[in-house]
Amino acid sequence: MPFPRFASPRFRAAALAALCLLPAAVPSLPGPARGAGLAQVSDYTATLDSGRLSGTVGREVELTMTLSPPVPPAGYFVTVLVTPLEVPEGAAPTILPGFPVTVVVPRAPGRHRFGVRVNMITKSSCGGVEAHSVLDAMATLDAAPAPAAP
Template identity: 40%
Template sequence: MSCNIPDRAYDQAMKNRRPLPALFTARAALVLAWAALLSVPAFAGQTHSAVPGGEVRLEGPVKAGQPVKAVFDLKGYALPAGAYAAINVEFTAHPEGAKPEVRPGYPETVMTFDRPGTYSVLLLLNEISKGSCGGVSAKPLLDAELDVDVAP
């Protein structure tokens, strides 16, 4: 089955498209080859990257109440035209109380931890694109599991 959409209609449809909710992108995450995560005293964990050398690092002081950036570095890889990045953040373990505040974004996701302690954070970065005839394609770019020690 093929899609016969006139060029003008296709162009207009592409201008009016909306990003998919995180629920769809979360289901698209796949397990990738294991790679070592650079060592930083504030966290330890594992990274899987479809982009050679791709990594995520924390920038800023890791203290309760202070925002910290999770920076995705894909070593020059650029998203193709028409595609966008989808970030999912899950806390698999955290101290009692509310989960940290998260403002997902690419190339930086900002997290604010409300209390000191050890947190386990799963960060998923996917490339999302949509064909002209429907359907969605999700390409996992990077996922990292971090153990973050938050100071008071």
């Protein structure tokens, strides 16, 4: 229900603050409670299906990860951060992060090393999030030169 047009800005701010604080004040409401959320995810882990990959310049290479248990708890989602640590000279690789598959397109031949971080994230309050790391690993991609055009 929208606020009436005549509601003052102070009233609107107070109502918004009350709505944000209500879940913390009423323990029977569904959703992750502050502090209890990380205890739920402490049993979760993620793994790289392969830390050693090969591909061809300009072609997509899939970096696949697995979450165990496979379904995140209610209120959580999985994020992936892939950071190039060492890449051959030339254009930087293109990275399309995603879970369970991140796509990497090498733009130069040679060995590429990446840091791979997987986190489970939940919104903990009106203005913040809680993160729990479930994977911090390295991946190596050996990229062959693109085939010569006929």
